[in-house]
Amino acid sequence: MSDNSTDFTITGHWINGRTVPATGQPIPVTNPATGLVIATAPGGTPADVDAAVAVARAALAGWAATTPQHRASLITDLAAQLTTRAEEIARAVTAEIGAPISLARAAQAGLPPMVAMTTAGIAGEIAWEKEIGNSLVVREPVGVVGAITPWNFPLQQIMTKLAPALLAGNTLVLKPAELAPLTAGILAAAVAAAGIPDGVFNVVYGTGPIVGEAIAAHPGVDMVTFTGSTAVGKRISVLAAEKVKRVALELGGKSASVVLDDADLELAVGKTAETAFVNSGQVCGAWTRMIVPVSRQAEITRLLAAVAQEFTLGDPSDEATRVGPLASERQWQRVNGYIERGIAEGATLVTGGPGRVPGFETGAYIRPTVFADVDPGAAIAQEEIFGPVLCVIPYEDEEDAVRIANDSIYGLTGAVFGEPEHALAVARRLQTGQVDVNGAPFNPLAPFGGYKQSGNGREFGHLGVEEFTEVKAIQR
Ligand code: NAD
Numbered sequence: 001m002s003d004n005s006t007d008f009t010i011t012g013h014w015i016n017g018r019t020v021p022a023t024g025q026p027i028p029v030t031n032p033a034t035g036l037v038i039a040t041a042p043g044g045t046p047a048d049v050d051a052a053v054a055v056a057r058a059a060l061a062g063w064a065a066t067t068p069q070h071r072a073s074l075i076t077d078l079a080a081q082l083t084t085r086a087e088e089i090a091r092a093v094t095a096e097i098g099a100p101i102s103l104a105r106a107a108q109a110g111l112p113p114m115v116a117m118t119t120a121g122i123a124g125e126i127a128w129e130k131e132i133g134n135s136l137v138v139r140e141p142v143g144v145v146g147a148i149t150p151w152n153f154p155l156q157q158i159m160t161k162l163a164p165a166l167l168a169g170n171t172l173v174l175k176p177a178e179l180a181p182l183t184a185g186i187l188a189a190a191v192a193a194a195g196i197p198d199g200v201f202n203v204v205y206g207t208g209p210i211v212g213e214a215i216a217a218h219p220g221v222d223m224v225t226f227t228g229s230t231a232v233g234k235r236i237s238v239l240a241a242e243k244v245k246r247v248a249l250e251l252g253g254k255s256a257s258v259v260l261d262d263a264d265l266e267l268a269v270g271k272t273a274e275t276a277f278v279n280s281g282q283v284c285g286a287w288t289r290m291i292v293p294v295s296r297q298a299e300i301t302r303l304l305a306a307v308a309q310e311f312t313l314g315d316p317s318d319e320a321t322r323v324g325p326l327a328s329e330r331q332w333q334r335v336n337g338y339i340e341r342g343i344a345e346g347a348t349l350v351t352g353g354p355g356r357v358p359g360f361e362t363g364a365y366i367r368p369t370v371f372a373d374v375d376p377g378a379a380i381a382q383e384e385i386f387g388p389v390l391c392v393i394p395y396e397d398e399e400d401a402v403r404i405a406n407d408s409i410y411g412l413t414g415a416v417f418g419e420p421e422h423a424l425a426v427a428r429r430l431q432t433g434q435v436d437v438n439g440a441p442f443n444p445l446a447p448f449g450g451y452k453q454s455g456n457g458r459e460f461g462h463l464g465v466e467e468f469t470e471v472k473a474i475q476r
Contacts, residue, residue, distance in 0.1 A: 008039035008092060010181060013048055013205060014188035016055040017198025023047055024206060027178050032098040032325045032332075032364040033316050039096075041181040044206030046214040049173065052202040053220040056144045056171040059199030064141045064169040071167050072123035074196050078163075079116035081190035082155075086110070089155060092182035097151055098316045098324035098364065099279055107279075108183075112159035118444045119163035119465065126167075126465055134476055139469040141169035142246055143222030146215035148208070148236070150228045151180035151327055152282040152386075155187060157250075160448075160459045161225045162187075162201065168468040171200045173221065175211045177228075179328055208232060216240050223468070226250070227284075230384075230410075230453045248457030248467050250284070251450055252384040253412030256405035257287035258426060260398070260418030264438070265296065268417035269303040271439035273390065275415075277311045277368045280326050281335075281388035285413035285434070285448075289374075289381055291401050294394035301350050301372045301392060308351045311368045311388070313360060325364040326387060332364040335387030339369050342380040347371040347391070376404045384410065398426070406431045411451030415439070433458070 008029065012019040022042030029039040063071075082089065089112075090104035099108055130137045145165045149157040154177060165172055176184040184203050191201045204211050212232075216224050216239035223246035226236050230251040240247045257272040259265070268290075275287045292300050314321030326332050339354040352369025366387060374381050374391040381391050395401040405414065411432040416423040420437065427435040433449045445461035457467050 008095060008182050010039065010041045010185045010205065012042055013044060013052065014185070014203040015052045016202070017192055020051070022205065024210065027205070027207070029096055029181065030328065031095050032328050035329070035362055039182065041178065042205040044175070044204040044211040046210070048204050048206070049211060049214040049218060052173045052204045053144060053218055055199045056173050056202055057220055059197060060141070060143060060171045063171055063197060063200050066169070068123045068126065068128060068167060068169070071169065072120040074194055075116050075120040075163055075166055077194035078190055078196065079113035079120070081193045082113045082116070082187070085186050085190060089183050089186055092186065093154060093180065094316045096180045096182050097154070097327040100314070100316045100321040100324045102319050102321070103279060108153060108155060111153070111156045115156065115159045115444060115460070116163045119167055122445070122462060122465065123167055126462060132473070136474045136476060138472050138474065139168070139466065140472060142468055142470050143170060144220060145170045145172045145468065146218065146221040146224045147172055147174045148212050148215060148224065148226045148228065149174065149176055151177035152279060152284070154180040155183040157227045158184065158187060160464065164459070164465040165225070165468045166196070166200070167465055170223070170468050173202045173204060173215060175204055175206060175215055178205070178207050181205050212236070213239060217242065219243055221245065223248070225457070233455065249455040250457065250459060251453060251455040252410060253284050253286070253450065253454050254289060254382065254384050254408050254410045255285060255287045255413040255432065256289045256291050256408070256430070257415040257417070258401050258405050258430070259290065259292045259296070259300065260416065260422055260426065261293050261296070262419040262422060263417035265300055265303060267439060269300060269307055272415065273304060273307045273311070276390040277308070277323060277388045280323055280366070281368075282327060282331070282386050287413065287415050288385065288390055289405075290390060290392045291395055291404050292392055294396060297372060297392060297394045301370070304370050304390070304392070305351045308368050308370055313357060313365055313367070323368060323388065325360070326366055327364070329364050331387065332366060335366050335385055335389065338380055338383070338385045338387070338389060339366070342371050342374070342378070342389070345375065345378045345380065347375070347378065347380065348373045350392070352388075376407055382408065402426065402429050409453045412454035
């Protein structure tokens with residue numbers, strides 16, 4: 001499969017276990033490293049959504065009647081099917097969003113089967129039925145779930161919804177991001193090969209305003225699960241409110257990495273730069289504000305400038321590349337605009353900067369960029385940039401550090417670096433859904449989700465499954 005052919009083209013929606021022609025106009029898919037169109041995806045319409053929802057509703061009773069253990073075994077089979085397609089998945093994501101192939105193999109293709117396996121693995125631990133006094137409290141599927149997902153980790157964002165929703169006995173209609181639709185087609189083939197019944201998982205491709213809104217507002221959709229920007233999350237909530245639907249939102253972030261005065265600075269700099277620059281900074285949970293003691297800012301900035309040099313730009317299909325282009329020309333315009341704004345706002349440019357990168361003019365490449373002396377109220381410190389831009393913000397004392405970290409409309413992730421007990425005490429004070437102390441490893445069973453405008457639900461692990469259940473109390 002080469003990324004300048006039309007091998008990736010998707011010929012129709014996936015409805016009731018087969019490919020169905022779309023009724024709207026095809027949508028081009030562009031490789032951001034070259035600017036070339038590499039495929040088209042179907043353009044859906046509200047009529048296509050109607051067809052998919054009807055099928056998902058018809059499949060619901062049969063699927064919901066199976067046992068969690070049966071569903072878990074099919075999800076395990078799905079993980080195996082995805083693993084056999086890992087290289088195809090990695091190449092598709094590299095072609096559609098420019099993720100470096102080494103990252104695409106490890107994360108874009110590697111994480112989804114891992115999430116499927118860990119979700120299937122907790123089927124026996126969920127309290128599907130529980131006695132509370134004279135009540136039998138049972139968890140049932142919510143029903144037909146509409147899932148709307150972003151482009152930054154396209155398959156992973158789908159899987160964090162699909163695996164728990166299936167385990168809980170729901171059926172789904174998915175609308176993948178129009179910028180990165182290619183892995184949804186591979187997933188549909190894997191779902192069928194795993195033996196998950198026709199109609200349980202359906203895909204309608206298309207744009208947000210047409211297909212996304214039709215799903216959010218559809219009377220036959222019982223729950224909407226959304227990952228994407230805060231602005232679109234608000235719109236979805238409004239549309240879903242008409243039918244008082246369950247809405248689970250995983251939204252934007254502007255997360256803080258707080259460096260205490262007893263921190264290991266090299267560790268703090270290495271870990272923070274990694275989250276800020278990986279996937280070209282297009283990570284919702286990236287730590288994009290590094291909050292540092294004013295007395296250590298110069299030292300930290302020097303270390304950051306050196307570490308940033310290791311994030312070399314390159315052709316994403318080259319195994320040595322650590323940073324590819326941004327996912328689209330539109331993203332480039334947005335991120336470049338913020339870098340120019342940071343300079344205009346008076347922040348100190350430490351490394352990187354605006355403009356096209358020499359030698360990479362045909363793609364959406366931007367340099368990993370670090371600003372220091374950033375005012376906590378500046379636009380680059382408050383707004384989600386969704387690019388490889390790290391803001392170093394100095395603080396006077398610990399109260400000041402906590403105040404700056406919490407001075408955000410967002411609260412998705414975060415980090416604290418320092419002596420472990422000291423760092424834990426500060427982690428408890430941060431208004432955010434996840435905090436890593438001293439770069440602790442990712443835990444696929446830990447709940448992930450946002451405080452404030454970063455969202456209102458949790459994904460992963462037990463809470464991620466319970467999100468897709470209704471609770472009924474039967475008194476006896
Ligand atoms: P986006 O909000 O523009 O789009 C996300 C999805 O919503 C896409 O499928 C899009 O087609 C659809 N959409 C757009 N307008 C819509 C509408 N009016 N109605 C219904 N659906 C609509 O976000 P994006 O640019 O794809 O992704 C980047 C954003 O996603 C960032 O803000 C990032 O922080 C966030 N994100 C959050 C998480 C998380 O777990 N919290 C994870 C990844 C990305």
